[in-house]
Amino acid sequence: MSRRKNNRKIFEDVAVIDAGAKGKAIAKAPDGRVIFIDNAVPGDVATIQTTKQRKAYYEGSAVSISKFSERRVEPVCEHFGVCGGCKWQNMSYKDQLYFKQKEVENNLIRLGKIELPEVQPILGSERTYFYRNKMEFSFSDNKWLTLDQIKSDEVITNRNALGFHIPGMWDKILDLNKCYLQQDPSNAIRDFVKEKAETLDLKFFNTRKQEGFLRTLMLRTSSTGEVMVLIQFFQEDAPKRMALLDAIAAQFPEITSLLYVINNKGNDTIYDQEVICHAGRDHIFEEMEGLTFKINAKSFYQTNSEQAYELYKVTRDFAGLSGSEIVFDLYTGTGTIAQFVAKNAKKVIGVEAVPEAIEAAKENAQRNSIDNVSFFVGDMKKVFNDGFLREHGQPDLIITDPPRDGMHADVVQQLLQIKAPKIVYVSCNSATQARDLAMLDVQYKVTKVQPVDMFPQTHHVENVVLLEKR
Template sequence: MPRRPYPLFENVTIIDAGAEGKAVARVDELVVFVPFAVPGDVVDIQVVARKKSFCEGRVTLYHKYSERRIEAFCSHFGTCGGCKWQNMSYEDQLMYKQKQVDDVFQRIGKFEYPAIRPILPSGQSTYYRNKLEYTFSNRRWLDREDMQLPAEERQMNALGFHIPQLFDRILDIDHCYLQPEPSNAIRLAVRAYAMEQGLEFYDARTHTGFLRNIIIRNTTTGQVMVIVVFARNDREDIEGMMHFIKSSFPVVASLMYVINEKHNDVITDQEVLLWSGDPFLLETMPDPVGEGKILKFRIGPISFFQTNPKQAWHLYKTAFDLSGFTGSEVVYDLYCGTGTISNFIAHAVKEVVGIEYVESAISDAHVNSEINNIKNTRFYAGDLAKELTAEFVALNGKPDVIITDPPRSGMHEKVIKQILEIAPQKVVYVSCNPATQARDIALLGEKYSVADVQPVDMFPHTHHVENVVLLKLTEK
């Protein structure tokens, strides 16, 4: 029996901007998610997938354009998976991000909270990122013009970003507005060199080819790191590529490479080899205590650092301000990563204890304390659900404040129970996913109430929003 065709909904008004950067429409009682539409658009929607409680669709016709709609500035908009909101003004983006926090707190959290502070906008809405990873592929995404050409005339090599939901198709990028120069110049030059030399671009289906990835990192002080990932150890070709980058871009302070013979692109378990320059970059950030002090943070090839470094200061300063330190506090920094928050607050408190499950990150955290001459931090590598015990608290002292900055999945339920048992006076929850944050805060509601909420925009032109919440211990 043939499957019934999906319906076409006509003259539908887009009413909201929702999950994963998609617009939201409602047909009768059915919610429909549509990419690249803007609230206020009146459209025809072809349903392409149907779930139990919602549909996925695509716009087939615009009857009326929304007053909120603006012209997207990137030529790759609509195909590339990033920057999905650049057809809305930045002011509208901020409004919908703040609304997202409010919506999930009401729908998922169902707890009381004060009026949400106005979202902190990013000072830069383009060229704000400090890291991008580009992928080489011999399976370039073809547009309609390409498809008109005979197969033998199609250029199939690409260096750019993955097409959403297609692991083997890469969009060849002409210009990206996310990272400052020389990011675009390096990518274009490397692609041209590879084509001239006849170097093989990687095939993710057959796991053949030579060139896999190029990662470009930069700091606000102008330092640049480049890591080239090769699929095999062809010395002559590796040396040729590395010499080309070094001679063409003397601004590169750290040039590295990786031989990755695995079938995935993860390099955290691979040896990163230094070709020239320094093995790390140094990022700087003003000390929130003031007095003109500058904090330094070492960034290696696989180190984590907030990808919008200038806005990261405002994110950390928000957590700092909401904590209300007096100088006598013992602070636990959960999911501390490379110790950025720990070292950021260290001069304002008695002691900071950081816990993180990635051992290499803890090594970086120790180094970051050392280069800043910070003596009142301690770091532990381990699974928080196992490490944060009564014995751990007895050894390190009961915290007055816990700052937690978990991954998008939020905190493990055991960690939440441990926080409730420890019962610090304040918990400052920094989140990159307000939905899981709302879930966790509801669980903490057994002993805590929400005292302050401050969204922070770290990723302009996307739906992502960071959110910082102050929780205070209550007697119940």
């Protein structure tokens, strides 16, 4: 049964049948169209109000649930449903893994249209909370108010917040009490910074007006127990800046690296900004299987250290190296995968478009006493010319770990021209991976597939594929 309300439709007693892309649940409307739902779990029976209508589908939300799914669990976080960061926290972890594996298989079959071998069971994370090593929080003088606060007669004079952006509302920040994504001392540092900033009467940022003093807080932790804290200020005010940073250093002597940035741009990205060390050193160290990696404020490193180790072990296993191979590592970043497989290869060539990442890769390799890796800055679409191949040799294996958008079509064509016997493709987006695999299918057959869960409580999933020359 359905009825209209303010040009929107309400469907009653709708069975939620599946989970789809971007963490949406899926149901079927009486007219046969798919409904993508924000706040339901497969197995729920719900009344759904649509928010958007398209020719082939609706988008909507469950306004009430008449039957709760057996897949449901009680969310642990008080901010669940508002924050938007852990969309699957109301689903059992076992079922999260089931739907992640299903998404990988569906994408490779339906989008890639490739002949698929048996997909190995997804590697779940031992830690389902407190697994992230990096978090970024925003300051705001215009915090998000709950409906109860809006409806009440309470006069709210303090609108300061330190937390996450409300999904779809770039200028509203959810003030966090406790976050379950990063281990201690993350929550303690964040809460102290907010309290001390208010005690010092420091102005929280206003995004619309582009004014204020405090912009963002970044926290990084490592498996070695080191901690990095970075405060981003909108403008310089040395006495106020030093008062806050000195207080943080005194309260948390375990902080390894205490940094700051003065950023008066229109956006809060720090990659084009000078990072200044207030106390300690300007970096922390991550460790993996005896290798150490220097992490500075701008470094990329997988945000789940424990699962990154599992991911790289799968990559190395799929590579099947004997010690005599030449390996090309595309999108090498700071060279973590390249160095991880180097002891099993004759030579590893890492290529990356970001010069700072390559400098870090070279420094890490030197620190780890690895002398059979070389790193080069280059546009992946252009770097693999005849001269490059003559200089470095024909690769026996190519490892590629591109960003979410996948590989550019020109890069895929480069791989087809190089004709390496094997390719190991690591992806954080199985949909774009499937697109690329479809283009590679003319020369390569997918022989192994291994999903790895890096982000429990979310819909995100990594996937590793081995391709072998036909």
